Amino acid sequence: MATIRLRYGRQAVEFNYDEARFQLLAPSAVEGPLTDGEMSARLDQPFDAQPLEEIISPGESVLIIFANVTRLSASGVVAQMLVRRLIQLGVAARDIRAIFATGIDRRLTKEEKRDLLSPFIAQRIAALDHDPFAEAALVNLGETEHHLPIEVNRALLDHSHIILTGSVAFHSVFGFTGGRELICPGLCSARTIEALYESAFDGATGERRAGVGPGLLDGNVAHEECERVAAEVAPSFLACTIVDERGRPTSFHAGDWRLAHRHACAEYATRHTLAVGEKRPLVIASCGGDPFDLNLAEAYEALEMASRLCIEGGTIVLLAECSEGLGACRWMLRAWQRKAERYRIFLISDLKEDDVRRFGIRTATSLEEAMAQIEAKQEGFIVPHGAAFMPIIEARSDPSS
Structure with missing residues (x-):
């Protein structure tokens, strides 16, 4: 028997498994993190x-x-590099401000801001909050050609320049994280965010519209609307990362806010797409721990990838602590319900059983409890970093042909 530690919040759960029964799937090792000099x-x-x-x-x-x-992005490293560079260029520290792209999620605590910016930078520049419901802090810039209302944080218009940061990873709706996503939905009104998700999902079925999904940019209406909104405030620059499972920068992309982001997305897809020969009836996955399993809506990203490995009607066991509950995005919660109609899902979390079962999801208090309800001979996959790579099913060639 082999043993693996699967992350659960800030802890880890040990799982003993038969290597003849389970295949362990994880991204290939990459080179170590970039040095400050390499990023500069x-x-x-x-x-x-x-x-x-x-x-x-x-x-x-x-x-x-x-x-x-909810993202790992090496933000402290990026913040120190950018702020120091700006001051070297003659920008006063009082004229440099940070803002966090929280969308409809809760505001960050003072401690979280300090941790994200680094204590050094948090003491030197002002950090702003975003409230998607505070009309006085929002400005209406009209609507896109597809009638999405453009309501954004007023701070976007109160500065000479906007620099986007963040990290690139797969996203089940916007294709990839980072870049334009920090403005839309990150700094938009609740009305704009709701309209954005309405454009991405079929309201009657709850399914994503054609072209919407992880790794998709061209033809993805959600991504395209995000870019249209971001263009209205004309970011001056982008400085985004690709990070490892510990949040350390392994790649850094700077430049045009559209093209440098797309370049980063292409690199991420190349490094984080994994060819698999077949789907299996059982998938055991971890979101990768904190912050990827902070709430149920965020944990959907790992479920999305796990479902791509599982046969229709098969079983998915997902570890997701969900220390902050269900999450604010009703569309992502509805997506859980749609997956539960196609797969037998066991969720190991800190959520109340009644909160989980209303989405059609089964609960278990441990991996052992979940495995006791699964056929002993079923072959499966183990995915320790659920949303970190996208599986592509490639039919195996017949050596006899």
Whole structure:
């Protein structure tokens, strides 16, 4: 028997498994994290954009947008690099502000802001909050050609320049995280965010519309609407990362907010797509622990990938602590319900049983309890970092042909 530790919140759960029965799926190892010098060098050579010193002038103000606490993005490293560079360029510390792309999620605590920015930067620049319901803090910029209302945080218009940060990873609706997602939905009104999800899902069936899904940009209406909204506030620059499972930067992309982001997405897809020969009747997956399993809506990203490995009607066992409950996005919660109609899902979490069962999901207090309800001979996959890679099913060739 082999043993693996599957992350659950900030803890880990040991699972003993038969290697003849289960195949362990994990992304290939990548090179170690980038040094500060390597990241700075890439900042000096932006992709399809002028360097920061030719974009930003002394006396101007800069708003740097950082990802929510639900993402690992090496934000502290990026914050220190950007703020120091801006001050070198003659921008006063009082004219540099950070804001967190929380969308309809809760505000960050003072401690979370400090941890994301680093204590050094948190003491030197102001950190703003986003409230998607505070009309006085929002500005209406009209609507997109598809009638999505463009209501964004007023701070986006109160600064000379906007710099996007964040990290790139797969997203079940927007294709990839990072870039334009930090503005839309990250800094939009609740009305805009609801309309955005309505554009991505069929209201009658709850299914995603054609072209919407992880790894998809071209033809993805959700991604395209996000870009249209972001274009209205014209970001000056992007500085985004690809990180490992510990949140350390393994790649850094700087430059044009659209093209550098797309370049990062292409690299991420290449490194995080895994060919698998067949689907199996059983998948045991972890979201990868905190912050990927903070709530049920966020944990859907791991369920999405696990379902791509499972035969129709098969069983998925998912570890997701959900220390902050269900989450605010009703569309992602409805997506859980749709998956439960196609798969037998066991959720190991800290959620109340009644809260889980209303989505058609079974509960278990441990992996052992879940496994006791599953046929002993079923072959399966073990996925320790549920949303970290996208499986592609490739039919195996017949060696006799």
